[in-house]
Amino acid sequence: MTLSKFKTACTVMLIALVTGCAQPFPEVEENFEASWKTNEYQAEAYLIPTADEAFARRVALVRNATSSIDMTYFSWDKNTLGLMLLDELKQAADRGVQVRITLDDLLVFNEKWLAELNEHDNIQIRIFNPFNSRKMGWIGRAFDFAGNQKKLDNRLHEKYFNVDHYSMILGGRNIGDEYFGFSKDANFFDMDTLFTGDIIKPFANNYESLWASEYVTPINELIYVKKGSDYRQFGNAYAKSTKKNPEVLAVIERSISRLQQPNAIPVEVTPVFDSLHKLHDNKPYFRTRAERTISEHLDSAKTAVISTPYIVPSDGEFRTIDRLTSNNTDVTLITNSSASNDSGFIPAYYEEHRTELLKKGVNLLEYKDDAINEDHYYHADTYYHNKTVILDSKLTYIGSSNFDPRSDNLNIEFGVFVHSPKFAKQIEHYLLSKKSELYWQVGLNKEMKPVWFSGDTVTTKNPNYSSIHKATNWIFRKMNSESEL
Structure with missing residues (x-):
């Protein structure tokens, strides 16, 4: 989340909390989740050492994908890196790769540039726990939250990137310039790990449960996009970003070309x-x-x-x-x-x-x-x-x-x-x-x-x-x- 977005979100939360109230901590019984069972899995883990490599790895994995890409993120920004990764996903879908994206709704408004991609035969986008307000900006969200706090308070905070059920990235980063060191305004010091091996299966199963649940809604049911738009708004946004930040794209391509086989443990x-x-x-x-x-x-x-x-x-x-x-x-x-x-x-x-x-x-x-x-x-x-x-x-x-x-x-x-x-x-x-x-x-x-x-x-x-x-x-x-x- 960019700094400006976060400050706006804080303002909205302030309005909502003033008009509503904070939820109390729930009562939790002493034996809560006592029957929870864990399993151990074999894996190979690679701590991605730099911010730019964390993005380059994602692009490289998408470019080499052959069958499927599944993702979950709390936020996906309409900036250079956010649009570039979406363009890479669209190109993968053009090759026949099945792409599924699950996003939390807190920062998704009437994003037609995003919803257009859902029109692709091989791309599906679903939104978690959607708000009712979509076209009235943050003020609309604040009043929506104040009136429906119990339902809307729960947000999807997972960050998940699975390509071909073979490579998986977990960590703290969402998708946007500021998570990979490319924002001129503010950046996050964050961390990602690339996993391969048996550990991917339970995460894939968890994703399927979320994808099939009642808590996610296809984006086309929330945001209207004219049929046959030919991805016009997405294309215009990406072209504008490319023209504005050519040096960033050049740096990313250079990072991708320098990637070596991960030294996984x-x-x-x-x-x-x-x-x-x-x-x-x-x-x-x-x-x-x-x-x-x-x-x-x-x-x-x-x-x-x-x-x-x-x-x-x-x-x-x-x-x-x-x-x-x-x-x-x-x-x-x-x-x-x-x-x-x-x-x-x-x-x-x-x-x-x-x-x-x-x-x-x-x-x-x-x-x-x-x-x-x-x-x-x-x-x-x-x-x-x-x-x-x-x-x-x-x-x-x-x-x-x-x-x-x-x-x-x-x-x-x-x-x-x-x-x-x-x-x-x-x-x-x-x-x-x-x-x-x-x-x-x-x-x-x-x-x-x-x-x-x-x-x-x-x-x-x-x-x-x-x-x-x-x-x-x-x-x-x-x-x-x-x-x-």
């Missing part, structure tokens, strides 16, 4: 999926299943690295962190600083919990708002978006969940636990090899107030976070909307 992988029942009861199916899957590891871990862009407690508690620290686990938490966070809401609550986390003994790293990622083509504002957990440098979580209240109770999520010391160390290197350049180390002074350290710089003022936020943060906290974040 043989691993054992345990998948965890959410339940569509969440749309009815908002219970934390994925979170509970994930914690039950690694329960023994959580209780025995000597070290833990937790990476998430959004630090918000569930029902006022950091239960997993408390579980780890009670066992004297050395916990490192990596997240956005207040200034680097792309959400206007999260810092309001995080400001209240930072000191609490430090008092628990957490080693806290906050992403700098002026951090420079060398693999980004444009160096603009950057936001932290990585989602992972690493236990004892052996067990690693890769997936879509932020492990925050919205991921726990409202969004549909999934992920995998990768059993491999070698892979875990690669993830640690990816996140922490440039620790001093990318992060503030946060601690407590004698007065038990936060202190930020970086090299020779020491400050007790929240870095680059102006005092003007005090007023807006107070308003956000008064809204008591933690369960929505």
